Amino acid sequence: MSEVLIVGSLALDSVATPFGRREAAWGGAGLYASAAASLLAPVHLVGVIGEDFPEGALEALAARGVNLAGVERVPGGQSFRWAGEYNYAMDTATTLDTQLNVFADFDPQVPEAARGAEFVFLANITPALQLQVLDQMTGPRLALCDTMNYWIQSAREDLLRVLARVDGAAMNDAEVRELTGTPNLCRAAEEILALGPRFLLLKKGEYGASLITREGQFALPCYPLPSVFDPTGAGDSFAGGFIGFLTWLGATDDAALRQAMAIGTVTASACVEAFSWDALLKLTSEDLYARYEELREMVRLEPCPIGRG
Amino acid sequence: MSEVLIVGSLALDSVATPFGRREAAWGGAGLYASAAASLLAPVHLVGVIGEDFPEGALEALAARGVNLAGVERVPGGQSFRWAGEYNYAMDTATTLDTQLNVFADFDPQVPEAARGAEFVFLANITPALQLQVLDQMTGPRLALCDTMNYWIQSAREDLLRVLARVDGAAMNDAEVRELTGTPNLCRAAEEILALGPRFLLLKKGEYGASLITREGQFALPCYPLPSVFDPTGAGDSFAGGFIGFLTWLGATDDAALRQAMAIGTVTASACVEAFSWDALLKLTSEDLYARYEELREMVRLEPCPIGRG
Secondary structure (H helix, E strand, O other), X not given: OOXXXXXXXXXXXXXXXXXXXXXXXXXXXXXXXXXXXXXOOOEEEEEEEOOOXXXXXHXXXXXXXXXXXXXXXXXXXXXXXXXXEEOOOOOOEEEXXXXXXXXXXXXXXXXXXXXXXXXXXXXXXXXXXXXXXXXXXXXXXXXXXXXXXHHHHHOHHHHHXXXXXXXXXXXXXXXXXXXXXXXXXXXXXXXXXXXXXXXXXXXXXXXXXXXXXXXXXXXXXXXXXOOOOOOOOHHHHHHHHHHHHHHHHOOOOHHHHHHHXXXXXXXXXHHOOOOOOOOHHHOOHHHHHHHHHHXXXXXXXXXXXXXXX | OOOEEEEOOOEEEEEEEOOEEEEEEEEOHHHHHHHHHOOOOOEEEEEEEOOOOOHHHHHHHHHOOEEEXXXXXXXXXXXXXXXXXXOOOOOOEXXXXXXXXXXXXXXXXXXXXXXXXXXEEEOOOOHHHHHHHHHHOOOOXXXXXXXOHHHHHHOHHHHXXXXXXXXXXXXXXXXXXXXXXXXXHHHHHHHHHHOOOOEEEEEOHHHOEEEEEOOOEEEEOOOOOOOOOOOOOHHHHHHHXXXXXXXXXXXXXXXXXXXXXXXXXXXXXXHOOOOOOOOHHHOOHHHHHHHHHHHHHHOOOOOOOOOOO
């Protein structure tokens, strides 16, 4: 069976939403993505934590089959901490505080056993470290990267090197526009594909996501939820579900990418239903199936009855 | 064959986009919606214009079979004028000037021949006037209304009366949240349906649109365009294409509403490709078919291969 390597942050998040707040909740892109992917496939996680990172989070990951050999615990160190709050509509997060702590000196080392993983997700870390991870792999079938506006501004050349080496990139519309300087999203996406990736996962928050390849586009709405409790980790759960599905399937063709989008969308829906990863950990493959099929019904369209010839 | 009544503004728009500007372009919700609907069905248009409104626009509508008996020309009056500019990403319009002129005293009179129309689109006008139009109809099969934030704030009670009488409402997410005071869109949409309409057309700008009924949701992305030239009229072209299709089909069931969404989406794509209605008027039923099928391919999703039972 294929395996997936995920590299990304493990963090302690203090999150305030209109519905409540939680201090030092287990979080980070690496944690969310590996929790999501491990529902479907064997995961190797590479990350760094301080002495303060709770054993319970690591045990929960291990219980899901996540191999933690690549997670370095820095003696005397403090874990990455993020504090933020969401607005009334839950579509915008304001960062109140960021403490990189041990993450500032993150030096990702991929364990020997993980170097042959066929699938790779490079969550949002410095592009230079994403390259360092790729250098340690023996040649994955499919590598997906995330990024953020900060790296587009401060580490553009490294980011372009990453994009030249990955198969897919996950970005939101503002990032796509900022990286390319092109306001039209169709053209901006084409320019990103011209930098190297075979596909772009265009994340649109509560409006869903699109998959853009040289052959065409595929679009999915979010799975509709009457209660969104905490959007933190939605994008990473989406990417984790996406790559976990491809790893499970062992395929990377267009039909597989579309199905992976739906699995990622459903996984993200579970993530946002409760604080931290509380609901994500309860997601079963039966839930995945049910919500996937609901989503499929949401996009079902009969042929055009007019105008043919 | 069924017919559709459309009531809405005929305006002279001065529009600036990052790609150019045009003064006193033919516009208005009634003009865009009737131009869109008339590709598919016989349209009766009700509106008001001043002496300055160009004969050419009326001739173009008449050439498409739009019955203009309900368009009143006020001697000595000036037409409704709007001036606005779009930002870099073309997703936000800033109103620079609004001159209601003859539109301020609009007193819609539905001609005798139009009162039996089976389909009705009440574009964005005062809710009191939308009610006045409904009062003149003999009992349409399906009535759709548009509205805007201004009426939600200033004419809430009348708007609630409109919603109690129409079959469908077209609103964007901000309007849905403002009308209900509910930030979660799923719940807000439920509250709107509880006010009367059978369906809500949730417009999401460049992210497409959703159809929400008591039975479920249907979502479509925008038809992707490498060049968006002028977004003015997109929402009204969408609504016009939507209602024009239903009129053509003579059906109002869920499958028909989904197909109408796709026709509306494609129609709006033609609207934004050029200033004013220049590209919209060139749209053919063969174009509709081709873009509809491209859109259908964009949402095609295979069944979920995991987790069943």
